[in-house]
Amino acid sequence: MRSRRLTPVAALAVAALTLAGCGLGSADTSSGSQPTVDANAQVTGEVSLQTWALKPKFTSYVEGVIKAFEAKYPGTKVNWLDQPGDGYDKKVLSQASAGQLPDVVNLPPDFALPLAKQQMLLDVGAADPKISEEYVEGGVQAYQYQGLTGTFGYPWYLNTDIDYWNSTKFAAAGLDVKSPPKTFDELLAAAKVMHDKTGGREYLMSRLPGIGDFTNAGVKILSDDGKKFEFNTPEAAALLDKYRDAYKAGYLPRDILTQEYLGNSKLFTQSKVAWTTGGGNAIQDFVKDNPSLKGKVVPSPALDTPPLYVQGLSVSAKTKNQAAAIALARFVTNAENQAAFAKIVNIFPSTKASAQDPYFSKSDGTPESDAKVLAFESLAKAKVLTPPIISGATNDFIGQQISLAIAGKISSQQALDAAVAKANQLLTQ
Amino acid sequence: MRYQRWFTPWVLVVPALAWLLVFNLWPSINTVILSFTNAKPLGGGTFVGLRNFETLLHDEQLRWALLNSVIYMVVCLPFLTVLPLLLAVLVEKKLPGITFFRTAFYTPVVASAVVVALIWQWILDDRGLVNGLAEKLGVISGPLPFLSDQWLLLLSAISLTIWKGLGYYMIIYLAALGNVGRELHEAAAVDGAGPFRRFVHITIPGVRGTMILISILISVSALRVFSELFILSGGKGGPGGRDNSVVMLIQQYSQGFEGNLGYASALSIVLFFVTVVPMLVLARLNRRGAEA
Numbered sequence: 001m002r003s004r005r006l007t008p009v010a011a012l013a014v015a016a017l018t019l020a021g022c023g024l025g026s027a028d029t030s031s032g033s034q035p036t037v038d039a040n041a042q043v044t045g046e047v048s049l050q051t052w053a054l055k056p057k058f059t060s061y062v063e064g065v066i067k068a069f070e071a072k073y074p075g076t077k078v079n080w081l082d083q084p085g086d087g088y089d090k091k092v093l094s095q096a097s098a099g100q101l102p103d104v105v106n107l108p109p110d111f112a113l114p115l116a117k118q119q120m121l122l123d124v125g126a127a128d129p130k131i132s133e134e135y136v137e138g139g140v141q142a143y144q145y146q147g148l149t150g151t152f153g154y155p156w157y158l159n160t161d162i163d164y165w166n167s168t169k170f171a172a173a174g175l176d177v178k179s180p181p182k183t184f185d186e187l188l189a190a191a192k193v194m195h196d197k198t199g200g201r202e203y204l205m206s207r208l209p210g211i212g213d214f215t216n217a218g219v220k221i222l223s224d225d226g227k228k229f230e231f232n233t234p235e236a237a238a239l240l241d242k243y244r245d246a247y248k249a250g251y252l253p254r255d256i257l258t259q260e261y262l263g264n265s266k267l268f269t270q271s272k273v274a275w276t277t278g279g280g281n282a283i284q285d286f287v288k289d290n291p292s293l294k295g296k297v298v299p300s301p302a303l304d305t306p307p308l309y310v311q312g313l314s315v316s317a318k319t320k321n322q323a324a325a326i327a328l329a330r331f332v333t334n335a336e337n338q339a340a341f342a343k344i345v346n347i348f349p350s351t352k353a354s355a356q357d358p359y360f361s362k363s364d365g366t367p368e369s370d371a372k373v374l375a376f377e378s379l380a381k382a383k384v385l386t387p388p389i390i391s392g393a394t395n396d397f398i399g400q401q402i403s404l405a406i407a408g409k410i411s412s413q414q415a416l417d418a419a420v421a422k423a424n425q426l427l428t429q
Numbered sequence: 430m431r432y433q434r435w436f437t438p439w440v441l442v443v444p445a446l447a448w449l450l451v452f453n454l455w456p457s458i459n460t461v462i463l464s465f466t467n468a469k470p471l472g473g474g475t476f477v478g479l480r481n482f483e484t485l486l487h488d489e490q491l492r493w494a495l496l497n498s499v500i501y502m503v504v505c506l507p508f509l510t511v512l513p514l515l516l517a518v519l520v521e522k523k524l525p526g527i528t529f530f531r532t533a534f535y536t537p538v539v540a541s542a543v544v545v546a547l548i549w550q551w552i553l554d555d556r557g558l559v560n561g562l563a564e565k566l567g568v569i570s571g572p573l574p575f576l577s578d579q580w581l582l583l584l585s586a587i588s589l590t591i592w593k594g595l596g597y598y599m600i601i602y603l604a605a606l607g608n609v610g611r612e613l614h615e616a617a618a619v620d621g622a623g624p625f626r627r628f629v630h631i632t633i634p635g636v637r638g639t640m641i642l643i644s645i646l647i648s649v650s651a652l653r654v655f656s657e658l659f660i661l662s663g664g665k666g667g668p669g670g671r672d673n674s675v676v677m678l679i680q681q682y683s684q685g686f687e688g689n690l691g692y693a694s695a696l697s698i699v700l701f702f703v704t705v706v707p708m709l710v711l712a713r714l715n716r717r718g719a720e721a
Contacts, residue, residue, distance in 0.1 A: 093470055093686055114686035118472040255555060255577060257668055392685035397490070400670035407668060418489070425484060426689055428467075 033119045033317035034150075035127035041323035044075035049328060050102040052311075053085035061344060069331045076324055096120055101316040103325040104332075107153060109142040110388035112314050116145060116152040122315040125151030127326050135333075139350035142310040142384050146226025153312035154333040155350035157341065160306045160382040161277040162374045164286065165298045169204075169274035173197040180275075180300045184216070187275070187303060188242060191251040194274060200250050206273040207264040208256060208402055209243050212385035216304040222387050229423040232416035240405045240412035247406050257403045269293070277302060280375030281346035283368055299371040301378055308382035310350070348376055389427070397422045463694035470688050481695035491696070494673045495703065497658070501587055501674070502651035502707065508591045509647045510640060513598035518632065520599070521606050531603075535596035542593065546660030549589050550576065553661075582667045586657040593657075594650075598643050602636060609635030641715040648707040653700065655680070675700045 054062055066078045081102060083091050089111060095101050096115055107115070115121050125131050125144075131151060132140050139155025163180065170177040173194040181187040191204040211221060211231070219236045222229055246252055253267070268276035269289045278285075287294045313329040315322070331337065338349035339357055348360060355361070360376040363369040390398070398419045405415035464481055468474035485491055520531045537545060552558045553575035560572040575585045609632060617627050633640070655676040658666070666673035666681075673681075675696060683693035 089685060096471055111686065114469075114471055120471070254574075257577065389687075392687055393681045393689065394687070396665065396681055397670065400666065404669035409669060426687075426692075 037322045043073040043324045043327040045321045046077045047324040048079040048102040050081045050105040052106045055082040103319040104329045107314045113388045121152045123150030138308045153314040154329045156311045156333045157347035159309040160378045163300045166274040167296045177298045195251045203273045206267045215385040229420045232420040237412040244406045280372040283371045306378040306382040307385045394423045460694045466691045468690040493671045494675045498652045505651045509594050516599045517602035537593045538596040542656035579671045589657045605636040605639035645711045652704045
C-alpha cells in the first residue's frame with residue numbers, strides 16, 4: 001500500500017530532476033560578443049531599428065533620419081518599430097528571451113548591462129574604434145561595465161540635472177538666492193536657516209539620499225571587478241547621519257519616508273519646498289504647471305558632481321546584417337542627427353563635435369536659456385552616479401534601509417551593512 | 430451500431446487535461462525546480478541546492494512579511510466569518526427596500542481591488558477625508574499617519590479587505606441560510622427560544638459547513654494578500670519595507686532583467702506551505718465537527 005502511494009511521488013521526483021535542466025542555461029560570461037565586420041564593411045540589405053516612445057511626437061524626425069540613411073546607403077531598408085513608454089523593460093526582456101531583439105535597439109545602460117552579460121549585444125567598440133574619439137567620454141563609459149570587456153552601445157543623447165531654487169522662499173528666510181548652496185553641507189545649513197526663520201513652515205530639502213549621493217560623497221559603491229558592493233563605509237554612514245539629524249530636526253517634510261511623498265520636483269512645483277533638481281528644461285515645466293512661479297525660479301549648477309543620464313543604441317549580437325546595423329546605430333547618433341534632435345526636444349548630443357554649437361552654449365539671458373546652458377556646461381563633468389547593476393529588488397531594498405536609518409529606527413551603519421549584505425546576496429544569486 | 434470507442438472519454442477530457450498540465454501542473458513543477466537554482470530571466474541559471482532556502486531563513490523581510498500575513502489572517506478571519514453572517518441574517522428578511530441594502534453591501538465586491546484601494550488611499554492620507562473630518566471636529570490635533578506608520582498601514586489594509594469582502598461572503602451565507610429549515614425556527618420559537626438563542630442554536634449549526642468553507646477562503650486570500658498592501662503602501666511595502674506581504678516580495682524579487690527567479694520561486698514554495706497549513710487545520714476541524 002505504502003509503496004503504491006510512493007510510486008507517483010518517486011515518478012514526479014524523477015521527472016522533476018530530469019526537467020531540472022529545462023530553462024536553465026549557462027552562467028554569466030565576462031566578454032562581449034565580438035563583431036565579425038568592421039565599420040568599413042559594405043552596407044546594404046534590411047535592418048530593424050527599435051526606439052522607445054518616440055511616436056507620434058517625433059515620427060517625422062525619425063522618418064527623416066531613416067530616409068537619409070537609406071539615401072546614403074543605397075540598397076538598405078530600415079524597419080522602424082517604436083515601443084510604448086510603459087513596460088519597455090518587459091518588452092525588451094521578452095524579445096531577448098525569445099532571441100528576437102531588433103538589429104538596433106534603444107537601451108539605456110542599465111537595460112543593456114544584463115543583455116551584454118549574456119552576450120546578446122555586440123561590442124560596437126571593437127567594430128568601430130573611433131567611438132571613443134567622436135563621442136563624449138561619460139557617454140561611452142556608460143556602456144562599458146565593470147567585469148565586462150567592450151562597449152555595448154553608441155551613446156545617443158544625454159541629460160543631466162541642475163539645481164532650481166525658489167527665490168521668494170529664499171527671501172522669506174533671509175537667504176540670498178544669488179549665492180545658493182554649492183555643497184551638501186551648505187545645503188543643510190541653508191535648510192536649517194529656512195526652518196528656523198520661518199518657524200518650521202517652509203522646507204528647503206525634500207529628498208532622500210540614494211546611491212548617487214554616496215558616490216558624490218566619495219564612497220566606492222562596487223569593487224573594481226564589479227563583483228561585490230562595498231558602500232557600507234563610515235563616510236556613507238556619516239552622510240545618512242546628517243540626513244537623519246536633519247529629518248529629526250524637522251528640516252525635511254515628514255511624508256518623505258512614505259508613499260505619500262510626491263517627489264522633490266512636484267513639491268517644488270507646488271511651492272512646498274524651495275529646492276529641487278531637474279533637467280535643463282525643467283524650469284519650463286515648473287512655470288507651465290504653476291504659473292505663479294514665473295520669474296521666481298533661479299537655476300544654478302548641481303551640487304558636487306552632476307548626474308549623467310544616457311540613452312544609447314545597441315546592436316544585437318544575433319543581427320544577420322552587422323554592417324548595416326552598426327552603420328545605422330552610428331548614423332542615428334552622429335553629430336548632425338543628434339543636434340537636429342536636440343533642437344526639437346530637451347536633450348543634449350553625446351557627440352564631441354556638438355560642444356561648439358552655440359545653440360547649446362550661448363544663453364539669450366532668459367532663465368530658461370540660462371538653465372539650458374548651465375545643464376549643457378554641467379555635462380562636461382557629469383558622471384553616471386548610480387552603477388547600472390543596481391536595479392529592481394536591490395534598489396528597493398537599499399531605499400528601504402535608508403528610510404529606516406533616516407527615521408531613526410536603526411543606525412546608519414546597520415542600514416548600510418544590511419543593504420550591502422542583501423545587494424551582494426542578490427548579485428551572486 | 431456503436432458510436433462510442435474506448436478513447437471517446439479521453440478525447441473529451443484532453444482539452445481540459447492539456448490546459449491543466451500546461452497552465453497548472455507544469456508551472457508548479459517548474460517553480461519547485463527553479464527554487465533550487467539561481468535562475469534569472471536571461472541566461473537561465475545553475476543548480477544551487479538548498480541555498481535559496483538557507484537564505485530565506487535569515488531574510489528579515491520575509492519575517493516581517495510572514496508576520497504581516499499571519500496578523501492579516503488572524504484579524505480578517507473572525508471579522509469576515511461572523512460579520513457577513515450577521516449581515517446575511519439582516520438582509521434575508523423580506524422587508525420593503527431590502528434589495529437596496531443587499532446591492533449596497535455587494536457593491537464593493539464588484540469594484541476592482543485597485544480602484545477601491547486607490548479610493549481608500551485618498552480617504553486615509555494625511556490630507557484625506559478621515560483626517561480632514563477628524564481635525565475639523567477637533568478629535569485630533571494633527572493628521573493620523575494611516576499610510577506612513579507601519580502598524581496603522583497594516584490595519585488600514587486589513588480594514589479595506591474586510592470592508593470589500595463583507596458583501597461577497599454575505600451572498601454565500603444568504604444561499605446557505607436558504608437551506609436552514611424554517612420549521613426549525615418556528616418550532617424553537619414555539620418552545621420559547623428568542624432570536625439570539627435561535628441564531629446560536631439553529632442558524633449557526635445550519636450554516637456550519639459554509640462557515641468552514643468561508644474560513645478556508647478567507648485564510649488563503651489573507652495569506653496571499655497583495656493589492657491592498659501594494660496600493661496603500663505605494664508599491665514600496667511601507668516604511669522600511671516592513672508592510673510587505675509574501676506575494677509582494679515574490680513580485681519584487683522576480684521583476685526586471687536581474688530578477689532572482691530562483692529566490693522568488695523559493696518564496697512561492699514557502700507561501701504554498703504557509704497557505705496549506707490553515708487549510709488543513711480548518712478541514713480537520715470540519716471533519717471532527719461533522720463526526721461529533
